[in-house]
Structures are given as structure tokens and as C-alpha cells.
Amino acid sequence: MRRIDTVGNALRYFATVVVVLVAGTLILGQLGISVAPILATAGVAGIAIAFGAQSLIKDYFTGFFLLVEDQIRQGDVVEIAGKAGEVEEVTLRYVRLRDGDGFVHFVPNGEIKVVVNRTRTHAYANIDVGVPENTDFDAVFKAMRDVGAALRADPKFGPLTLGEVEVFGVDRWELWGVMLRCRMKTLPHERDNVRRELNRRLALELQSRGLKTA
Amino acid sequence: MRRIDTVGNALRYFATVVVVLVAGTLILGQLGISVAPILATAGVAGIAIAFGAQSLIKDYFTGFFLLVEDQIRQGDVVEIAGKAGEVEEVTLRYVRLRDGDGFVHFVPNGEIKVVVNRTRTHAYANIDVGVPENTDFDAVFKAMRDVGAALRADPKFGPLTLGEVEVFGVDRWELWGVMLRCRMKTLPHERDNVRRELNRRLALELQSRGLKTA
Amino acid sequence: MRRIDTVGNALRYFATVVVVLVAGTLILGQLGISVAPILATAGVAGIAIAFGAQSLIKDYFTGFFLLVEDQIRQGDVVEIAGKAGEVEEVTLRYVRLRDGDGFVHFVPNGEIKVVVNRTRTHAYANIDVGVPENTDFDAVFKAMRDVGAALRADPKFGPLTLGEVEVFGVDRWELWGVMLRCRMKTLPHERDNVRRELNRRLALELQSRGLKTA
Amino acid sequence: MRRIDTVGNALRYFATVVVVLVAGTLILGQLGISVAPILATAGVAGIAIAFGAQSLIKDYFTGFFLLVEDQIRQGDVVEIAGKAGEVEEVTLRYVRLRDGDGFVHFVPNGEIKVVVNRTRTHAYANIDVGVPENTDFDAVFKAMRDVGAALRADPKFGPLTLGEVEVFGVDRWELWGVMLRCRMKTLPHERDNVRRELNRRLALELQSRGLKTA
């Protein structure tokens, strides 16, 4: 598997560099060549470079953990560093996303603070419906459940769902009325498809039952 | 218990590394091999790495305190680093949340400044009801108390509550009227369920008593 | 008293560590064991750790001053690091708050910039009432004073107050009229209760005197 | 005077610490005890602590200049670090404010970037009056000047002012009309009282002259 290979190669490469550096230093010392000036020169240059390069070192450290902890895989839909999209490539240095406009984002791993992975095992399609306060709430709740059941029975959309509609009730008061909420468990990559189909069917159903009029 | 094990293992591992490093240095010194070049090489590399890796070191330090101080447990609903959700996993390096959309958040511990734990011993369902200034406030307050009493008596929702409705009175003036507030003490994980049911019952009750019309 | 104990223990603990470290170094030196390699190893590791741990060191320093300067006590209502609530616990490393929703906040002391303590000796309930420009201002001011006097005479709310209503006059112009302001001095923990009762009584009084109609 | 004492004590204390440290180092050196290990130990610990404690060192430095430059005195009304209130206490480490709600703010001096002192020698009460574009501006300006003259003659408010009303004219265009501005020089602590009284008298005067109708 590619993820293990990437990490393994990185560790092997790092170990080689360490062994060569230490061995070289010891051999030079045995040959009577003073390594102090070389080290001092390297030290001054190293610090100057480290100031500028710390964000690159951070890229590799973060990338190492992204891979080892399996936070991001190719094909996932993620939100990192304020950018959301489908993952096209994960390396030790950056993650490449493509968003809904087809734009390609190169995100250096060190810029990633929190990884939001939208496609892990399941997701929920949440529907908020605003209605006036004198609406028959229970009738709306019933419409939500009926629409959900019809969707579950649909040969195209049913297999995309993982459960019945859950009605959450009167979620909050707004100046113009109240907000009613329900949700449905879906396959992780099908959340938006289910959500939009629920929106469409619910809007039509509320219209036909006279529960919401624009 | 897993929390104690995680911390104990980390401390044991850290002690081993320290002892091995110090012992190795002393032994090399006894064998007449100069450790200065090795240390100098390690120093230059170490500083360069420390610049880039400080956020990882911070992850472990913060994670250590999260576990020792018992701030976050699996199953809690927390708000950390601007992300809210239910905790699926706590390790020394990160906390994994799942939010209401089913999205999974990997939060490195070093990004956590303040932990807001929403599920500790109890919570409060706050209800704000906006009414015009010429409303009969006391009638609304009575409706709030009646709805609360009915909820307490409900076989499904009563056990989720930990006290009667407390009426807070006229909380603030708005341009369009005043905001009335009450709250109810609930089981920590049932706050939203109680709040939504209170919303539903109160909206219906105010309608039926003619105290609020959309 | 617990506050003094916490600080005293911390100082004693710190002194012990310093004495042991210095004494150990001197003894090792007397025994002819070179401490330079150990110190160098510790130095490289120490700097790497200090980079990551500086926020923890800052927690303890800030906590020390919070306690010595008596800025926060258990039971106070405070606002720190953007979080407001009642203090449940103060330690050298963090402050634990519980807010109005019953949520628990763990605030590391190093995150605290400015402490706002809402419950020190007294507080003020400020009431802003917006009215059109052609209102009889003096009649509103008289209503404010009358409501304040009635509250002072109330057996339940009177003892919570520390002075008469002070009328501040026409505080500012708004697009829709002007804002009138008054305030009342209260016991520090009773500010919100007095404020809400003032709101309620003033709204009713202005209605009954025909000075404000929604 | 307390301010001078605070600074003098701090300087004397600092000089003592420096002399003792240097003398101790020299004496130990004369006694043939190597101070290098102690210094090295102190150095490693010192750097680790300095990382965490730099904000405390900054508190004292900034506090020293606040006092020496006489920027803040007890009783002043100031705005520091985004907090405004009356100064109750100034020390080398923090400034304690009490704001209009009676809340107490502990502001560490290092958090203070810019000091805004609202009570130095004098202040100005600015009044902005919005009117439609077809208003008789000069009549409003005359009303402003008349109200100012009446206030100057008032036995209660006259002594609080330091000059006549200055009319600034048509300050800016808004979507709904224009904004007219005038101001009055006042005693530094009486600015808000004069401003509110000006607001009240001007609103009544404009009403009675038919220049502004809500």
C-alpha cells in the first residue's frame, strides 16, 4: 500500500542521513582533521536557514502524521486550511484538492491545523424548514417522515441512505417564526445528493399539503 | 482504565529515552570516544528540527494535561479550536470529533486553547421568547411554568430533566419589543432534546392562550 | 486558606528542585565525573522542549499572579479569554468556569490576558429605553425614579439594591429617536436579577402611563 | 508621592539583585569553586523560563514607563487593551479598572499597547444631529448656540463647561439626509454629563421650534 511505502521510505532516508553524518564526523576526527570549523560554518548557516525554512520542516512533520494517523486519503472530501474539496493527492509536503468550481488547491501540510474529513463511514443530511409560529408543527413533522419513507423506497436514492428520517422538532425561534429540523443518515459521499432530493420532495409535499406557501 | 494507561506508558517511555541517552553519553566518554562532535551535530540538527517541530511537542504536552486533568472523555460533546462535536477518540496527540453533519474533525491537541465541555453533570435549556411590549408578561411567565410542569410529568421527557422551569423575567429590550427568558436544568446529553420539546410545547401553548400570534 | 497554601506549596516545590539540581551538579563535579556531556544533552533537549512547552510555563506564571494578586476567587463570575461564567475552580494551571448553558470551560491560565471580574463589592444595572424624539422625557425620567423607589421598597428585591435609581438623561441619538438611560447600584451577584425586574416594572409602568406603546 | 516611591523602590531592588549576583560570582571564583556548572544549569533553566515568562518581564517594563511618563493616574478614565473604565489602581504589573457596569478589569501592563486617557485637562462634548436635506440649517445652528448659551448660564451645568458651543456645520451626507455637528469644551470628568444635558435640551428646543419632528 502506497501510504505505508511513503512513510517507510521517509524513515529509511532520514536514518541514512543521520548515520552518514555521524560516521563522517567520527572518521574525520580519527584522521586528525578538525571538524570544528566545518561544524561552526554549518551552524551559522544552519541557523540562518532554519529561520526561513521552519515552515518547510513543519510541512514534513505534519505530513508524516497525516499519513501515519490516516487522517486523509485520496478521494476523501476534506476541509483543511479554510479550503474544501476532494483530495486528488496526499504527499509528505502538501495535499492537493479540487473544489466544486474545478479549482485546484495546493495546501502545504504545515498550514493544516484541523482536518475536517467529510466522508468517513457515514454523514447526515440536515434539513431546516422555517415556518410561521401558527403552523401545525406535527403535520410538518409527518410530512418530513413521509418524504423520508418515500425516499427510502426509491430505487435510485434508497440505497444511498442509511436510516429513516429523524425529526428533531422545533429547533429555534426566529424573528419571523420558528425553524423545524430533521435529518437523515447517508452514505458519506452521497450526503449532498440525498439532501437536495429531500429538499425538492419536501418543498413539493409541503406545497401539496398546504403547509407552506411562499 | 485507558486514560491512566496512556499517561503511564508515555511517562515510562520518556524516562527510558532519558536514561539511555545519558548512559550512552557517559559510556562513550569512558571509552575515550569524544562525544562533542556528535553532540554538536545533534545540536545543529536539533535546533533546526525544533523550529519546525515545536507544534508537535506542544501537541503532546497539551494532550498530557488533557488526560491528567480529565478535561475530555470519549463520548463527551465538546467545543475545541472552534469545532464542536462528540468525542470519538482522545490520544496524546489529537482529539477526534464527529459533528452534527457526520463530519470527522482531527484536532491536534496543541491547537486546543480552551476546552468547552458541554456534558458535565448537567446542562441548562434556555428559551428566549420575543414579544411586543404591550404583552401580558405574567401570563407568558405562567405559560412557561405550566409547560415546564407538563414536561416534568411527561413519561418520556420528565426523566431527562433535573428541575422545574426557572423564569428569568424580561431579559432585554429590542427595537421590536422585549425578550422574555426561562430555563430548565437537564441531563447533560439531553439538553437539545428538552430544549426543542420546550420550544414546541411553548409555541403551541402561547398560540392556544392567544399570547403570541405570528 | 487554600489560596495561600497553593502558592506556598508551589514556591517550596520550586526551591527544592533548584537546590537539588545545583547540589547534584556540584557533587558530581567533586567526584570527578564530568557533568558537561550531561548538561549539553540536557541543553539540546531542554531547548527543544522549551519551544513546545512555553505555553505551559506561561500557565504557571500567570496562575501564580492570579492567586497572589487575588484576581479570581471560586464563586466569582468572570470573563476570561472570551469566555464568561461562574468560577468553579482556580489552580496554578487553569481556571474552570460554568456558563449559563451549564457548559464547563477549562481555560489555561496562559490564555488569560485581561481578567474581567463581574462580582467585586458592587455592580450596576443599566437600563436603556429607546423612545421617539417627541416623547415627554421628564415624564419617563419620573417613571424611572418611581419604579426604582418601588423596587427599593420591595421586600424581595429591595435588599438586593445598594442605592436609588440614577437617571443619566438622553444618552444618544438614534435614527429612530433617542435612547434614555438610568442605572441602579446592586449587590454584585444580583445585578441580572435587579436588571430584569427593573425591565419588567418599567415596561409595565411606561405602558400604564401611556409613555411607550409598542 | 506614591508614584515616585513605586519607581524608586523598583530601581533600588533591581540594583541590589545585580550587585549581589555579580559579587557572589566573583567570591565563588576567588574561593576556587567553579561557577561554570551553576551558570550552565541556570542558563538552561533560565532560557526555558524566559520563553514562558517574557510577558511578565514585559509587564514590568511597560509599567515602569506608564509610571515614569505619568500616562495613567488613579481616578483617570482610560481605555487600554480594549477595556474602558475608571482607574482604581496602578502598579508596576497591572492596571485595575472599574467600568460602567461595575465590572472590575485587571489589565496586565504588557497587554497595553496604546493608552487613551479621557480625562486630561479638558474634553469635548460632540453632538451630531441628523436632519433631512430640506431643513433650514442655519435655524438649527442658531438653536445649538442658544441651547449652549442657556447651559452656560445654568448654575448646575455652567461651571462644568469650559467654552461656548462651537458649530461645525454640515458634517457629512447620509442616505437619509445630512448630519449637523457642534461641540462644547468641558471639564474632563464632566463630558458625559454635559453631553447628555445638551442632548436633552437640544431635542426639546428643536421640537419646540418645529425643526425636527420624529
Place this chain on the structure above:
Amino acid sequence: MRRIDTVGNALRYFATVVVVLVAGTLILGQLGISVAPILATAGVAGIAIAFGAQSLIKDYFTGFFLLVEDQIRQGDVVEIAGKAGEVEEVTLRYVRLRDGDGFVHFVPNGEIKVVVNRTRTHAYANIDVGVPENTDFDAVFKAMRDVGAALRADPKFGPLTLGEVEVFGVDRWELWGVMLRCRMKTLPHERDNVRRELNRRLALELQSRGLKTA
């Protein structure tokens, strides 16, 4: 190819500097001239400069990766450091863009966190159409598909597209109705042209079919 040359030259130049510095140090040492003072002088100056110059070092490091990883090419339309425009020049130190107003942006590479490349292989023209809830959604969806088919058949715009219109359905609820969405795959540089033509044709078509009236 220019990109490879730029990187190759930079690496060769860097290697030369390193070899010359190390060789010079060794030769001076062989000649019995102490290099310590020179190195110390260089060290003090180097650290002072490194503090100020770290953003320049970062420019070159980031630029090196921009080129090696092929993130930005001349002629691409990109969004970097909050600036969007067409790339006129890419160097190791900066990227030069020209935006839609003809303004030229010089972006130092170190300021680039995330590269958004809008012109890689393909892009999507997304169209959001807001309609009241009682609209015949399916009729709008049909209009979207018909307009897309007509565009595909157009000799001027057809070759700019890479696929049929995809109808996404009822994307979200708004206070004033619902938002319907569709999108079309296009050549990367022709996205805006296709999007604007789709907007124009869809507005006309919805008008002519009576589905949307302003």
C-alpha cells in the same frame, strides 16, 4: 525548459557557495590563520541579519517548491495570498499577477500559503437560480438542460464546454424561496465566458417560459 533551468541553476549556485566556504575555512586553518574571530564576527552579524532576512530566505524556499512541484505556470489564473489574477512571471522570489482591472501584483513567494490554481485541465461553471417555493422545479430543471444543450450545439460556445449541464436540484432554502443549482464542465480558461453565456440564455429562457418574473 525554463522551469528546470531555474531550479538547476539555483542548486548549482548553492553547491558552489557551500564548497567554497568549507574549502576556504580548511585552507585558512592549514595556513595557521585562526578562523575563530572571523567566524564569531560572522556569527554575530549573521544572527542579526537572519532575524531580518528570514522572510527573504522563505521566499526562495517556497519558490523552489512552487517550481519543482509545478504548482504555478505562466499564463495560469491563480489565487495566492488573497490576490487573484493571471500569472505573468514566476521566479524563485516572487510571482507577478495581472488582475481584471489591469493592476499588477508582485507577490513574494513566502507570502503564499495556499495556491489556488483555477486553470488545471478543466473547470465548472456553477449557476444558482433563486425561485419562490411554489415554482414548478422540474420545469426549471428542464429549462436548464435545454439551455445547456443549445449551448453545446452553438458553434462558438460548444467547443468551450466539456460536458452536458448537470442539474443538482434544490440546493438550499432561503428566507425568500429556494436556490436551484446546475453546472457545466468547461475548458479551464473559458469558465467565465461559458458561465456568463449560460446566465444570459437561462434568464431569457426562464422569462420566455414564464418561470421567473422580476
Place this chain on the structure above:
Amino acid sequence: MRRIDTVGNALRYFATVVVVLVAGTLILGQLGISVAPILATAGVAGIAIAFGAQSLIKDYFTGFFLLVEDQIRQGDVVEIAGKAGEVEEVTLRYVRLRDGDGFVHFVPNGEIKVVVNRTRTHAYANIDVGVPENTDFDAVFKAMRDVGAALRADPKFGPLTLGEVEVFGVDRWELWGVMLRCRMKTLPHERDNVRRELNRRLALELQSRGLKTA
């Protein structure tokens, strides 16, 4: 001149400190007293202090350049660190402003990023007049020029201006119409006076010519 004196004194003071420090070090070395421990002690303390005091050092550096480059003079109206007002005092460490409310601002020089000096040689009074799209633009432009000419001829306001009104035309479209713009060159400290008088005269003129009605 005071500015030159301030800078000269600072340089002389700095040179004295350097000479004394170097000479003292050399003399102590000649006397056979090892300065290494003193320097080491000073070094550890110096770094700890430098962490906390760097903002003070920055104050002096920035202040030095403010004075040498003549960016701010007493009496100028400037905008620094988000604060605007008239400069009452400039020193090497801070700038003291007084704003339009009479508030005094102490701005440490290190907080000053960009200096905006509003009173250098000349300023411009810009007037934006919003009108509906069906207005006779050229008539408004003529009114602007006539008002400007009258102002130039005014014995009180004429000497404050440095040129005729320049008409800029139709500056931008707004939802409710278009914005017309003109400007007038003025003496640097008289900009607001001229601007307000232009506002007043233009509002009256547009009214009397029937070009703008509220």
C-alpha cells in the same frame, strides 16, 4: 532646533555607553580579573530581559527614524496605530495625540507601522453627492462649480482654499442611483472647515435649483 537635539543627544549617549563598556572590559582583563563570569551572568540575564524588552528597544529605533526622517511634527494631524489626532508631543519613545473628543493618546513608537500625516503642504476636500439616475448630471456639476467659485470669493473661506472645484463626474453606481464627486484643494489644516462649508452651500444650492429633494 529640538528635533536635531533629541537625535544628537541620543547618539552621544549611545556612543558613551559603548565606549565605557568596551574600555571597562579591557581594563578588567589587564588587571587579571576574569570577566567571563560577569559576562556569562550578564548574558543569561540579558537574554531573559531582551525577550521582554524588545518592544521597548523597538520604540527607540522607530522613534529615531520618525525624527530623522521628519515624518511627524508637533501640531500635525496624524493617524498612527489606528488612532487619529493632533500631535502634542513627539519623543524617542512615544507620540502623544489629542483627538476630537479631547482624549489623549499615548502611542509607543514601536506600535506605529504606517504614519499617515494629514497635514503636509496641502489636502483635498472630497464631496460625494448621491442622486437618482434620472438627474440632470451636468446641472449638478454646474452647481458644484458655482458653489466652489462663490467659496473662493468668500473673504473668510477663500484664503483657506488652494484651487477651484474639480468635478470628477459620475464616480460609481449604487443600488439607489449614482454618486457624483468633486473636490477642492485646501490648506492642510483647513480641510474639514472647507469640506463642511462646501457641504452646506451645496445642499442649499441643490435645493434652491430643485436638483435634489429629500
Place this chain on the structure above:
Amino acid sequence: MRRIDTVGNALRYFATVVVVLVAGTLILGQLGISVAPILATAGVAGIAIAFGAQSLIKDYFTGFFLLVEDQIRQGDVVEIAGKAGEVEEVTLRYVRLRDGDGFVHFVPNGEIKVVVNRTRTHAYANIDVGVPENTDFDAVFKAMRDVGAALRADPKFGPLTLGEVEVFGVDRWELWGVMLRCRMKTLPHERDNVRRELNRRLALELQSRGLKTA
């Protein structure tokens, strides 16, 4: 040319300082005077100063690149560090701008992240016209082209333009209709003049053709 001179002088000055410092160190060493204490003193002071002065060092580094890369010239209109205006002076340490109010901005070069140069070879005047959805779009597009052609033929404004009006079509949907866009290529310093004249002519033309009524 002044730009080359400024850079050349800076480089020559820098080389002189380096040569003098190294030579002085070597000579002192030859004379048997130990330079170690001087270097150590300079080192401690140097680091303390470097902390505070790093923004000044950055000013010179950035200024060097601004000049060498020819990003800003006197007379250009630029946007740097959030400030826009015409460049009056460019030095190695700062850029001096004058904005549309006649205010003078001193921008230290180190504060400049991205340079936006608005006057390089050409610019575009973009015109956005909002119309209801039932407008005859093509008639508006024709009006845009006609107005552009008339402007090109105008003896005063024609020479300021560099091309015909390009019609971009229906740019986006708004709640109240759609936004139509066109643009015209202009001389870099004449963009605003052309834009305002286009605004004026287009507003009149749309009125006279009955295509837009306020």
C-alpha cells in the same frame, strides 16, 4: 539613474563595513590583544538589539528588492500595506504615498507584503450595470458598445483609451435582478477618468433609450 545609484551605494557601503570589521579583528589578534571579550560584549548587546531592530533590517532588505526588481517607481499609483496612493518617494527604508485626500503615508518597506501597482503599461475600466431580469439585455449591450465607440471618437477621451468596449454579458444574479458587465482598456493613469466618463455617458444613454429608469 537614481535607482541604480541607490542600490550601488548601499552595496558598496555594506562591503566596506564587512572588510573593516574582519580586518580590524585580524589586526587586533596579531597585536596580541584578545578580541574575545569585545566580541562577547558585542554579542550580548547585538542579540538584544537584533530583537528590537529586526523590523528595521527587514525594511532595508525589502527596499533593496523593491528597487532591484523595479516594483515601484516615483509617480506610480500603488497599493501597499493597505494604503493606496501616488508614490512621491522610494528609498531603501520606506515608500511615501499621497492619497486622494492629500494625506501623506510613510510606509516602512518591511510592512509591504504584496505590491499592487495600478499603473503598469495599461489598465481596464470595468462597468457593472444592474438591471431587472426582464430587461432586453442585448439592447443594453448595444448601448454599451455605442457609448464606447462615441468615447473612442471623442477628441478628449479617445486618446486615453487603448481599445473598444468589450461586453462581458450577464455577470451574475442578484436578489433584485442581474448584473451586466463591460470593460475598456485604457492608459494606466487615465483609468478613473475613462471609467467616470463611461459611467456618465452610459447612464444618460440608458435613460434616453428607456432601458433603465430609476
